[in-house]
Amino acid sequence: MARDPLVGTTLAGYSLLDRIGEGGTAVVYRAEHPEHGAVAVKVLKDKLRQDTTAVTRFLREAQFGGRVVHPKVVRTIEAGQSPEGLHFLAIEWAPGEILEGYAKRNAPLKPDEVAAIILQIADAVYAAHATGVVHRDLKPENLMYDPGSRNVKLLDFGIAMATDSAPNERLTRAGFFVGTLMYVAPEALSGEVVTAAADQYSLGTIAYLLLTGVLPYTAKTPRDMFTQLLTQPPIALNKAVHGIAYPSSVETAVMKALAKAPADRFPDVLAFAKALEVALQDVGKPGSDDGGLFSKMKGFFGLKS
Structure with missing residues (x-):
């Protein structure tokens, strides 16, 4: 399997350490942040960057995830777009x-x-x-x-x-x-x-x-x-x-x-x-x-x- 080019890079202050999962629309990384510590970072797949529906759903996850604050809901830390145009979502790291x-x-x-x-x-x-x-x-x-x-x-x-x-x-x-x-x-x-x-x-x-x-x-x-x-x-x-x-x-x-x-x-x-x-x-x-x-x-x- 080809090495993920984002592993080892820093995205909006998040050091992407390992690729830990992939879904239909996004790739998930284990990451570290100077302030937030261990987190998971979801990055919208590059091929979907111009897909309005995919981007809307990605942003919706941040919107509703941030709206629901509960110990049993993974906490949304922030969502954004890198200077390179990558949409990302940083969420609480959940063990297990x-x-x-x-x-x-x-x-x-x-x-x-x-x-x-x-x-x-x-x-x-x-x-x-x-x-x-x-x-x-x-x-x-x-x-x-x-x-x-x-x-x-x-x-x-x-x-x-x-x-x-x-x-x-x-x-x-x-x-x-x-x-x-x-x-x-x-x-x-x-x-x-x-x-x-x-x-x-x-x-x-x-x-x-x-x-x-x-x-x-x-x-x-x-x-x-x-x-x-x-x-x-x-x-x-x-x-x-x-x-x-x-x-x-x-x-x-x-x-x-x-x-x-x-x-x-x-x-x-x-x-x-x-x-x-x-x-x-x-x-x-x-x-x-x-x-x-x-x-x-x-x-x-x-x-x-």
């Missing part, structure tokens, strides 16, 4: 790894770990909603997770939306959407106004993944996924993986968050997270209605009797 990779290696996770993760994400998202921001791209790839401390940080407000935007700015045309198809709420695909309830649906999908290791739909192609999201119910949690069963209260909480109609979900993301946290406390208890299946999995999860 992307939750997506951790989940792929380890899901299904222990019930108490799932509860801790979901509650922290809900706290962060609720804080965004309280400031009038809907994230719209809530997924494991946009979450930093430190397994040692079980600390979670929310990333990437690049396609976030202000709830006080004009109605025509908040609508998605049928057949067009922003977000990630596997985690997007059905209403985002059908031209409805996207509200905070859409983030709850995405959080429900994350919980489903962490509890089972799979997603609530079986589609193999984007076209099939699109159709299933709009026309079919998600697979019930306790039918997702043979041999994994949770108390009905756990399944009820997750499936309520995944309700097709936003009005049928919990009042807000925190209500969902707290209901799930309470329900997960029943896992493995004598008399729980998991049919004993979860008890048989205690060795797998490393749980004590």
Whole structure:
């Protein structure tokens, strides 16, 4: 792999030390700053410098990321453009790894770990909603997770939306959407106004993944996924993986968050997270209605009797 020409250079006072990641629109570097210390710096790809949409979304991440101030949200330090014309965004350095990779290696996770993760994400998202921001791209790839401390940080407000935007700015045309198809709420695909309830649906999908290791739909192609999201119910949690069963209260909480109609979900993301946290406390208890299946999995999860 060719050496990144920006590694070892200084960008607006930030010494770019290592290239640590790359997405569709930006490259991420580990960096140092004399005042801010260790940070992450995102740099918009050079080929997108003249792409108005890409630049707008990049700047939006800085705008909304700076608007949402919360311990579970990666702090935005500054955004700018270098003399060479490179758009950059400096953000807080968050220890750990992307939750997506951790989940792929380890899901299904222990019930108490799932509860801790979901509650922290809900706290962060609720804080965004309280400031009038809907994230719209809530997924494991946009979450930093430190397994040692079980600390979670929310990333990437690049396609976030202000709830006080004009109605025509908040609508998605049928057949067009922003977000990630596997985690997007059905209403985002059908031209409805996207509200905070859409983030709850995405959080429900994350919980489903962490509890089972799979997603609530079986589609193999984007076209099939699109159709299933709009026309079919998600697979019930306790039918997702043979041999994994949770108390009905756990399944009820997750499936309520995944309700097709936003009005049928919990009042807000925190209500969902707290209901799930309470329900997960029943896992493995004598008399729980998991049919004993979860008890048989205690060795797998490393749980004590």
